[in-house]
């Protein structure tokens with residue numbers, strides 16, 4: 001079928017699926033400002049709102065550690081404060097609805113949102129998850145967007161088994177899966193290491209046995225080998241970023257064959273230094289050409305300074321993804337989301353009907 005540019009743009013604008021976005025990487029700068037003031041927290045520069053904004057948005061790519069530095073300012077505003085956590089989860093829904101998102105999976109590390117001196121026990125962690133869920137539930141009702149959660153363990157923290165327990169306890173309350181991401185401090189210099197053994201591996205294998213969905217950050221600034229590990233050892237169904245998978249054709253072919261979903265985040269890929277602007281062909285373009293299972297997300301709008309539209313514009317205007325590629329990316333996301341089968345089917349039919357596609361369109 002012929003897809004006219006405008007027609008598809010308008011439809012995609014109003015109906016997108018986003019699979020890779022950090023809830024704690026989505027705080028509004030105004031909210032960080034208000035909470036910091038209220039709590040008397042140290043503000044960067046001369047303490048003006050402009051200085052805060054300047055510190056929160058990364059404009060020049062360096063490395064992942066640099067990209068994650070703004071979390072050191074934002075996280076203390078919400079950690080240990082259940083009403084602030086509920087607030088940011090609610091505001092998240094409003095921001096997503098404004099950018100045309102129909103369905104989103106928001107990820108965060110419950111451990112990072114505990115008060116600084118609070119020992120990590122399941123009850124305290126559960127309070128964090130409940131606060132997020134309250135915010136999401138209010139936001140879903142107010143802004144007509146569907147939101148579920150993914151809980152992260154952070155490399156080197158060995159919190160995976162507790163995260164799996166939380167996923168299990170909250171599986172009927174909007175928590176759909178587990179992720180492994182990087183802590184903002186002590187990011188390994190060249191890549192996010194995906195350990196080949198230890199507690200985190202046990203946690204992911206346990207998650208697989210329990211039917212908890214799995215995604216792992218790999219091949220972002222790290223190598224194709226990390227992606228291989230994430231798939232083969234962590235049983236990951238989806239890969240966070242995965243750009244460097246293209247450096248090893250055998251790993252790429254294996255991922256293609258298994259239909260592994262690659263969660264791409266265009267602005268973030270540039271600002272973490274993972275994919276320099278000078279790269280002749282962004283990996284997402286290769287994924288689109290190969291009809292790989294990829295989608296487009298924001299990662300951390302608080303840090304990139306971009307909402308989803310900005311990421312679509314970057315890949316569309318700069319790297320040359322077509323409207324049809326973007327439409328396909330959304331259908332891929334709906335097919336690879338962690339919703340139960342019936343809800344997934346419903347989401348897919350909803351998208352197809354909005355996009356004006358039927359089963360025979362072969363997109």
Ligand SMILES: O=c1[nH]cnc2c1ncn2[C@@H]1O[C@H](CO)[C@@H](O)[C@H]1O
Pocket residue numbers: 022023024025064068071107108109112152181182183184192217220268272299300
């Ligand atoms: O692009 C990324 N790569 C790896 N880790 C990330 C990225 N963005 C955020 N986080 C990490 O994930 C945690 C839970 O949401 C965040 O606190 C941040 O440390």
